[in-house]
Every structure is written in structure tokens, then in C-alpha cells.
Amino acid sequence: xxxxxxxxxxxxxxxxxxxxxxxxxxxxxxxxxxxxxxxxxxxxxxxxxxxxxxxxxxxxxxxxxxxxxxxxxxxxxxxxxxxxxxxxxxxxxxxxxxxxxxxxxxxxxxxxxxxxxxxxxxxxxxxxxxxxxxxxxxxxxxxxxxxxxxxxxxxxxxxxxxxxxxxxxxxxxxxxxxxxxxxxxxxxxxxxxxxxxxxxxxxxxxxxxxxxxxxxxxxxxxxxxxxxxxxxxxxxxxxxxxxxxxxxxxxxxxxxxxxxxxxxxxxxxxxxxxxxxxxxxxxxxxxxxxxxxxxxxxxxxxxxxxxxxxxxxxxxxxxxxxxxxxxxxxxxxxxxxxxxxxxxxxxxxxxxxxxxxxxxxxxxxxxxxxxxxxxxxxxxxxxxxxxxxxxxxxxxxxxxxxxxxxxxxxxxxxxxxxxxxxxxxxxxxxxxxxxxxxxxxxxxxxxxxxxxxxxxxxxxxxxxxxxxxxxxxxxxxxxxx
Amino acid sequence: xxxxxxxxxxxxxxxxxxxxxxxxxxxxxxxxxxxxxxxxxxxxxxxxxxxxxxxxxxxxxxxxxxxxxxxxxxxxxxxxxxxxxxxxxxxxxxxxxxxxxxxxxxxxxxxxxxxxxxxxxxxxxxxxxxxxxxxxxxxxxxxxxxxxxxxxxxxxxxxxxxxxxxxxxxxxxxxxxxxxxxxxxxxxxxxxxxxxxxxxxxxxxxxxxxxxxxxxxxxxxxxxxxxxxxxxxxxxxxxxxxxxxxxxxxxxxxxxxxxxxxxxxxxxxxxxxxxxxxxxxxxxxxxxxxxxxxxxxxxxxxxxxxxxxxxxxxxxxxxxxxxxxxxxxxxxxxxxxxxxxxxxxxxxxxxxxxxxxxxxxxxxxxxxxxxxxxxxxxxxxxxxxxxxxxxxxxxxxxxxxxxxxxxxxxxxxxxxxxxxxxxxxxxxxxxxxxxxxxxxxxxxxxxxxxxxxxxxxxxxxxxxxxxxxxxxxxxxxxxxx
Numbered sequence: 001x002x003x004x005x006x007x008x009x010x011x012x013x014x015x016x017x018x019x020x021x022x023x024x025x026x027x028x029x030x031x032x033x034x035x036x037x038x039x040x041x042x043x044x045x046x047x048x049x050x051x052x053x054x055x056x057x058x059x060x061x062x063x064x065x066x067x068x069x070x071x072x073x074x075x076x077x078x079x080x081x082x083x084x085x086x087x088x089x090x091x092x093x094x095x096x097x098x099x100x101x102x103x104x105x106x107x108x109x110x111x112x113x114x115x116x117x118x119x120x121x122x123x124x125x126x127x128x129x130x131x132x133x134x135x136x137x138x139x140x141x142x143x144x145x146x147x148x149x150x151x152x153x154x155x156x157x158x159x160x161x162x163x164x165x166x167x168x169x170x171x172x173x174x175x176x177x178x179x180x181x182x183x184x185x186x187x188x189x190x191x192x193x194x195x196x197x198x199x200x201x202x203x204x205x206x207x208x209x210x211x212x213x214x215x216x217x218x219x220x221x222x223x224x225x226x227x228x229x230x231x232x233x234x235x236x237x238x239x240x241x242x243x244x245x246x247x248x249x250x251x252x253x254x255x256x257x258x259x260x261x262x263x264x265x266x267x268x269x270x271x272x273x274x275x276x277x278x279x280x281x282x283x284x285x286x287x288x289x290x291x292x293x294x295x296x297x298x299x300x301x302x303x304x305x306x307x308x309x310x311x312x313x314x315x316x317x318x319x320x321x322x323x324x325x326x327x328x329x330x331x332x333x334x335x336x337x338x339x340x341x342x343x344x345x346x347x348x349x350x351x352x353x354x355x356x357x358x359x360x361x362x363x364x365x366x367x368x369x370x371x372x373x374x375x376x377x378x379x380x381x382x383x384x385x386x387x388x389x390x391x392x393x394x395x396x397x398x399x400x401x402x403x404x405x406x407x408x409x410x411x412x413x414x415x416x417x418x419x420x421x422x423x424x425x426x427x428x429x430x431x432x433x434x435x436x437x438x439x440x441x442x443x444x445x446x447x448x449x450x451x452x453x454x455x456x457x458x459x460x461x462x463x464x465x466x467x468x469x470x471x472x473x474x475x476x477x478x479x480x481x
Numbered sequence: 482x483x484x485x486x487x488x489x490x491x492x493x494x495x496x497x498x499x500x501x502x503x504x505x506x507x508x509x510x511x512x513x514x515x516x517x518x519x520x521x522x523x524x525x526x527x528x529x530x531x532x533x534x535x536x537x538x539x540x541x542x543x544x545x546x547x548x549x550x551x552x553x554x555x556x557x558x559x560x561x562x563x564x565x566x567x568x569x570x571x572x573x574x575x576x577x578x579x580x581x582x583x584x585x586x587x588x589x590x591x592x593x594x595x596x597x598x599x600x601x602x603x604x605x606x607x608x609x610x611x612x613x614x615x616x617x618x619x620x621x622x623x624x625x626x627x628x629x630x631x632x633x634x635x636x637x638x639x640x641x642x643x644x645x646x647x648x649x650x651x652x653x654x655x656x657x658x659x660x661x662x663x664x665x666x667x668x669x670x671x672x673x674x675x676x677x678x679x680x681x682x683x684x685x686x687x688x689x690x691x692x693x694x695x696x697x698x699x700x701x702x703x704x705x706x707x708x709x710x711x712x713x714x715x716x717x718x719x720x721x722x723x724x725x726x727x728x729x730x731x732x733x734x735x736x737x738x739x740x741x742x743x744x745x746x747x748x749x750x751x752x753x754x755x756x757x758x759x760x761x762x763x764x765x766x767x768x769x770x771x772x773x774x775x776x777x778x779x780x781x782x783x784x785x786x787x788x789x790x791x792x793x794x795x796x797x798x799x800x801x802x803x804x805x806x807x808x809x810x811x812x813x814x815x816x817x818x819x820x821x822x823x824x825x826x827x828x829x830x831x832x833x834x835x836x837x838x839x840x841x842x843x844x845x846x847x848x849x850x851x852x853x854x855x856x857x858x859x860x861x862x863x864x865x866x867x868x869x870x871x872x873x874x875x876x877x878x879x880x881x882x883x884x885x886x887x888x889x890x891x892x893x894x895x896x897x898x899x900x901x902x903x904x905x906x907x908x909x910x911x912x913x914x915x916x917x918x919x920x921x922x923x924x925x926x927x928x929x930x931x932x933x934x935x936x937x938x939x940x941x942x943x944x945x946x947x948x949x950x951x952x953x954x955x956x957x958x959x960x961x962x
Binding site for chain 2: 038040041042045046047048049050052053054056057073074075076077078079080081082085097098099100101102103104105106107108115117124127128131143147148150152153154163164166
């Protein structure tokens with residue numbers, strides 16, 4: 001078991017299970033104690049509580065900005081899809097059929113054709129692309145939607161596998177295979193990887209999925225894989241080249257400048273509320289969440305230690321100044337609750353910086369600054385707080401990424417044979433790397449028997465293996481969520 | 482038929498049906514030609530296309546800001562609700578049963594208990610409020626969610642009545658009936674009315690619903706009613722006092738400071754993609770949409786009349802300056818398409834200000850500014866454009882509100898008897914006002930036979946009739962969407 005980032009000191013009572021004792025129990029405890037989410041009444045569904053939803057809003061905002069910068073426009077397609085639509089693409093329906101929720105009755109009557117609650121929207125979106133696209137002038141068509149989807153889950157787990165989840169799904173149509181591939185990769189790198197690395201502080205590995213792990217109906221799937229603090233992999237986002245499969249089935253064609261009717265090439269790509277699971281497990285410790293400042297809904301909390309009008313006035317002024325400096329700040333003036341309990345609560349919530357102000361602090365003209373990532377405290381002059389805090393947030397952000405990177409490096413093991421790779425991934429609780437030529441489709445089947453999967457195929461130098469032959473690539477092998 | 486705001490001049494060919502000829506056909510034409518939305522494949526559902534969704538994003542952004550300022554936090558509750566939940570409140574289930582979509586199969590099996598796709602979330606939210614609320618310290622609990630809901634529609638119409646629609650639904654719990662009422666009214670006035678009047682430029686009437694028109698399960702419903710350009714009323718947003726009905730059914734109790742277990746008092750409130758229908762019908766004319774600048778996704782479009790690098794450079798610089806001045810600007814450099822067609826298109830889309838730049842303009846150091854609301858044009862020096870345009874946007878905003886206000890006043894008719902009111906509302910195509918004491922429950926039934934409804938009850942002076950006896954109030958009578 002890898003060492004967790006922070007372990008409560010002996011003698012200290014933590015309100016949550018330790019990571020070392022039971023990682024899944026720790027995960028559940030964090031979600032419940034920080035009031036991120038609850039289980040819904042229909043099996044596998046979830047209630048996202050305000051603090052969890054505030055995190056999702058931050059994720060949405062950052063991603064939406066990048067998606068728009070990549071040229072895509074938001075739209076909204078219906079939740080209910082005629083059952084027959086899914087049957088048009090054989091691999092697609094085979095992949096999703098076991099997970100469908102089916103509406104058989106509407107308005108008090110049995111429907112002539114049942115409707116499925118969308119598990120993803122390739123089919124219904126193609127029905128409209130076929131209508132909207134006539135000419136090469138209509139291309140590329142770059143659409144994104146923020147929506148809920150339903151996939152019936154047999155072994156649900158909050159955020160990671162839920163029967164209903166929230167996500168964005170992008171769907172695009174292009175005039176050539178190359179352009180579609182370039183766009184799928186642009187989204188992977190400029191939207192997903194950039195966000196995950198620089199905002200979530202998760203150093204994801206980007207690579208290509210094997211045939212076995214591809215999206216149902218895709219010709220190529222690209223992925224971002226993160227390492228959680230138990231060494232397991234989490235697929236955080238995928239971007240697919242769909243080729244002409246859906247356009248063939250739905251008749252989505254365009255006329256080229258030469259007047260030739262041609263089927264469009266397509267992509268689809270998505271990330272979901274699963275990212276909240278990644279955020280918890282990539283950074284959390286035995287005191288709760290640790291939020292990277294770029295993502296944190298509250299970056300700084302000012303804790304008034306005792307009820308006093310001078311302290312409160314100083315706190316209010318500081319809050320104002322920090323807000324003007326661009327920080328997201330909240331004030332905790334709940335002096336009826338014990339100081340210790342309030343600190344524990346803010347640590348649980350993962351707020352990057354606490355500023356503690358009491359009589360002692362004011363007498364000396366100082367405040368205490370406590371950093372959530374390292375749990376270090378320092379005393380600084382009140383007057384310099386507004387210049388120090390933004391720098392501190394920035395250094396926490398970099399520190400968290402660096403720490404996650406080191407953790408991943410320490411738990412990544414080069415292997416030479418399939419058996420070696422399997423053993424290292426399991427015993428070392430991390431990622432094993434091995435030339436794909438030593439795995440192959442058969443090897444992948446054998447790995448599955450030990451609960452391992454090939455997360456993705458990558459190059460030696462970390463660049464994306466675009467257009468490269470599988471035999472020259474490395475496989476990343478791990479247990480995965 | 483009221484005169485529409487603008488009628489194309491004789492001889493000009495409009496690409497859409499005129500309002501006067503056929504208002505419903507005009508409405509459909511505007512939606513289709515401006516590419517706002519399409520019908521979905523499952524009856525009554527809709528596809529919201531990028532321009533329509535951009536409008537919805539503007540609506541969401543403005544409302545979300547006001548909802549948060551009113552103290553509510555966003556969260557997310559499941560789409561699927563166990564069927565039994567709805568049955569717990571008798572009026573509620575009676576109101577919604579005919580409209581339910583029911584999931585009977587999930588993951589390839591028949592479900593033990595069918596789940597309904599939420600038509601609204603009072604029931605499921607109460608199940609969690611009951612769990613989360615223990616003490617008076619947990620109150621008020623102020624929650625909002627942005628979500629899709631499904632209500633099976635027999636006579637669907639894009640945006641106005643769709644089987645699936647997008648909305649926000651607020652749900653709150655309070656320690657007293659007074660506090661709940663105050664909050665329901667705060668939302669009505671500070672969130673809904675403020676947004677509708679000052680951003681949408683629709684001078685809504687705020688009032689109380691009659692018992693017949695109340696939300697199923699509410700003790701009191703408050704509403705914002707707008708007048709469309711065919712004189713019909715559109716209910717644009719409602720805020721309900723739920724009293725203790727749901728808390729009684731779900732056992733949502735809190736302990737008072739005195740230690741007494743008490744059921745909470747609740748509110749719920751919502752607005753939906755129906756607002757897009759209101760936006761179209763409150764301001765549109767025979768040239769298409771007319772968007773109030775505060776809401777318009779694109780406030781200013783700079784049209785380059787001819788392909789020329791100097792014109793383009795001047796246009797780019799102007800765009801930059803206008804963006805810095807806080808305007809939402811787009812450039813139309815599609816000189817391959819005819820000037821006339823481009824102008825028609827931007828008029829259709831309702832963009833408030835067009836700036837037209839060609840050789841003639843540049844030679845004189847002037848640009849032409851065309852205003853969408855009045856269709857007036859003026860020539861102004863290039864150098865003063867960046868100071869003139871923001872002021873113009875602001876004056877268009879006020880002008881549109883004023884115009885809508887005058888239109889409503891001209892189509893509002895005081896009446897003395899029920900027959901008089903019915904005749905005036907129908908013949909004059911507008912609102913009739915009459916003391917409620919002359920209508921009553923029986924009168925309401927008779928109005929319904931002529932397709933008329935009491936939109937709401939108001940006071941003589943326009944203030945909200947809080948705590949007032951029905952007999953002292955005026956009824957607003959109209960045909961409604």
C-alpha cells in the first residue's frame with residue numbers, strides 16, 4: 001500500500017477511516033463527512049450536495065471555456081431516444097444494451113415504440129447531423145452538450161460508477177479522417193489534459209486505447225488516465241475517432257467542392273462527474289479532501305477565533321482585499337462552535353489556505369496561515385497577507401502537481417514479461433509498463449483474469465502515438481476503477 | 482389583431498410568415514429560420530440548437546447570479562424517482578399522473594418498482610430534506626437545481642409546451658410560515674421579476690394565482706405573467722408556498738430552540754426554457770427576433786461589406802475596442818455571401834446593433850450603424866463608435882421595455898362584468914381587468930368555456946397582494962399559452 005500523503009499523528013482522532021486501513025471506506029467517509037453526495041433512492045443514482053456541486057460547477061466552468069476556445073458550440077439534444085436508433089450501429093448497441101433504462105409508458109399509455117433514456121447521444125445527434133449537414137460549407141460541425149445520462153450500474157459507487165451521471169459529450173463532423181483525428185486529439189490535449197494537469201493538478205497519462213478497451217462503435221479511442229493514491233488507475237476522459245460508422249448508418253453526408261456526396265468523419269468525447277472521484281482519490285489524505293487552489297470553490301477561509309468586533313472588522317477588510325486580488329474567500333465567524341471542530345471541518349473540505357485571526361494574532365499584528373496540502377503553519381504580518389496569499393495558492397498548486405507526479409513515478413514499474421508486469425502492478429500497487437508486443441490480445445485476456453487491464457498504449461518519450469504501429473508502443477498495465 | 486412592432490415594407494419579401502397573417506406560423510418560422518430549435522424524434526421533445534442554447538446560457542447565467550445572491554445553493558437530485566414517492570401527496574400525484582414517463586426496465590430486467598422520470602422534484606428532495614434537517618440551526622435550507630424534466634405533452638409546441646424541458650427548480654425549507662412566504666416572494670421579485678423586466682425587457686405582471694390555477698400541492702402560488710405580441714398571456718415563472726404539506730408526508734421536521742419537533746414550511750419555484758418562447762413572442766417582429774441587448778449573446782455584429790484588408794483591419798480594431806468596452810461582438814467577414822442576405826440573417830437573429838463597414842464608409846471616415854429594434858440607420862464617425870455603441874445598446878434596452886409596456890397598456894381593458902371582461906379580452910386580444918368579486922370560482926369555470934383564464938389576482942396599485950383578502954383584488958383575464 002503506498003503511503004498516503006498525510007497521516008494523522010498518533011493520538012489524534014480522525015473522524016474518517018485512514019487510507020491505509022481501508023481505502024474504499026476512506027473514500028466513502030470523505031464523501032459523506034464533507035457532504036459531497038448521497039446515494040439516491042433508485043439503485044445506483046446519486047444526490048450531489050451543494051459542496052460537491054460547487055466543485056462540479058468549477059469543473060464545468062473551466063472545461064466549458066476550453067471547449068469553446070476549441071471552437072465547439074453548446075446545444076441540447078433530447079433525453080429520450082427511440083429504441084430503434086441504438087440498433088442502427090451493431091457494436092454500439094451491443095456495448096450499451098445491458099445498461100439501458102427503458103421508458104415504456106408515457107402520459108398514462110404504453111408507447112408504440114419504447115424510448116431509452118440516453119446512455120450517450122451518438123445516435124440521436126447523428127439523426128440531426130444528417131439533416132443539418134448538406135455541403136462541405138457546413139463542416140466542421142462542432143457540438144458539445146452538458147447533460148445527464150443513464151447507464152444501469154450493477155456495482156454502483158458514488159461518482160465513479162453511478163446509474164445516472166452528469167457529463168459533457170462533444171460530437172463533431174468533419175470533411176476528412178485526418179481532420180477528425182486532429183480534432184479528437186486537440187480535445188484530448190488542449191481541453192482535457194490541460195485542465196486535468198493545470199487545474200486538477202493530476203498528471204494524467206495520455207494514450208491510445210487497445211481494441212478491447214475502445215468505445216463501442218469507435219475506430220480509435222484516446223484517453224487520459226490518472227493514478228489514484230491507492231495506485232489504481234482512473235480513466236478520467238476519452239476522445240474517440242468514430243470514422244464513418246455512424247454517418248454510414250444515419251446517412252450523414254456532405255457534398256464536396258467537387259460535387260461528390262461523401263459520408264462525414266466523426267468524433268465524440270466526454271468527461272463526467274467521475275472527475276469528482278478522481279479529485280478525491282488523487283489528492284485526498286487522512287484529514288479529508290485536499291483541493292488544488294485552481295479548482296477550489298473556496299480557496300481561502302478566514303477563521304475568526306474569538307467573537308470580537310475588532311477581529312471581525314480586520315477579517316472583513318482582509319476578505320475584501322483578497323477578493324479584489326482575485327481569490328475566492330469565505331469567512332468563518334461561527335465562534336459558537338469550538339475552534340478545533342471548525343479547523344477539522346475546513347481540513348475535511350480541503351480548503352487550500354486557512355487564515356486564523358484571534359486576539360493573540362492581532363496583538364502582535366500577525367495572522368496565522370495554515371496550508372492544507374502540507375499542513376504547515378506560518379505567522380505573517382496582517383499587512384502583507386494580501387500579497388502573500390495569492391503566491392501561496394500558486395505554490396500549493398504547483399506543489400500538489402509535483403507531489404502527484406512523484407507519487408506516480410514512484411509507483412510506475414518497467415517490466416519485461418507479462419508475468420513480471422502483472423506481479424509488479426499488483427504487488428507494487430501501481431502501473432507497470434511493458435512493450436505491447438509482449439502483451440497482445442491474448443495477453444490482455446490473461447491480465448483480465450488477475451483484474452488487470454491495459455489502460456493505454458503510449459510512446460517511450462511520452463508523446464501521443466498518433467499514426468504509430470501498435471508494435472512500437474508501450475502498454476500501461478494497472479488495476480482500474 | 483394588435484399591430485406588430487415592425488412590418489416589412491410593401492414590396493419587400495420576408496422569408497417568414499407575417500405576425501398579422503398567422504401568429505403561430507410566424508412563431509414556428511422564426512424558430513426554424515433562426516435555427517433556435519428542432520422537434521425531437523420522441524413526440525413533444527426538442528433539440529435546442531446552438532443559437533437557442535446560447536440564449537438559454539445567457540438566461541441561466543443571469544438567473545443563477547440572482548439565485549445565489551438570494552442565498553440559495555445549487556445541487557443535483559436524481560432524474561429517476563420511485564413511483565411511490567409521488568403518491569405520498571394526493572393533490573400532487575393527481576396533478577402530475579397524466580403526464581408521467583415511466584421507466585419499467587433497467588439493465589435488461591423489469592424493475593421491482595417502476596421509476597418515474599421527474600416531472601418536478603418536490604418529492605425526492607423532501608426525502609433528503611427529511612434526512613438532512615434536524616435542528617432549527619439547519620434552517621433555512623435553500624437549494625436550487627438546474628435540470629431537465631419530463632411531462633408528457635399531448636399538444637406540444639417548441640419551448641412553450643415540450644415533453645422534456647430544461648429549467649431551474651428551487652426548493653427551500655424554513656422555520657415558519659412567514660419566513661417561507663417572504664422567501665417565495667423574494668424569489669418572485671428579486672430573481673424573476675427583476676430578470677424579466679431588466680434583462681428580458683418584458684414588463685411582467687406579478688400576482689397571486691387563484692385556487693384553480695395553483696401548483697398541485699401548493700397552498701399559494703405567485704406568478705409572473707407576460708403579454709405576448711398577439712395579446713395572449715404567457716406564464717413566465719412561478720413561486721409557490723407549499724406550507725407543511727410535503728413535510729407532513731415525508732416527515733421533514735426540525736427541533737425548535739425550545740426542543741419541540743415541528744414540520745418545516747417550504748417553498749418551490751421555477752422558470753424554464755419556456756422563457757425562450759416568451760423572448761420570441763414578446764419582442765419579435767416580421768423580420769425575426771428582436772433581442773434586448775442585456776440578454777443578446779451577440780450584441781453587436783460588424784459586417785465587412787467588401788473584401789479589403791484595410792476594411793478588415795479597421796473592423797478588427799473596432800471589435801477589439803468594443804470588447805474592451807464590455808460589448809459582446811462578432812465579426813461577419815463572409816463577403817462571399819451577398820450583403821442583402823447577410824443583413825436579413827442578422828435581422829432574423831435579432832442582433833441589436835449592426836455596424837456596416839465598406840469602402841464608401843471608410844472613405845468618409847464614417848460607419849453605418851443599424852438598430853434592430855427600430856430598424857433605423859445612422860452614420861457616425863469611426864472614431865466615436867466605441868463611445869456611441871454602448872450608449873445605443875443601453876437606449877435600445879430601455880426602448881424595448883418601454884415599447885412592450887405601451888403595448889401592454891394599450892391592450893389592457895378595465896371591465897365591469899364577467900361578460901364584458903370576456904368580450905374585451907377576446908375582441909381586444911389582450912388582458913381584461915375586473916374585480917375578483919365579480920368572477921369567483923363559478924365565473925372562472927365559465928371563462929374556461931371561452932378559452933379564458935384568470936392569469937392572476939393583483940392589487941389596484943400594482944403592489945403584490947400579500948396577505949390580502951381575495952375579495953379586494955382585481956383579476957387579470959386573458960387567453961394564455
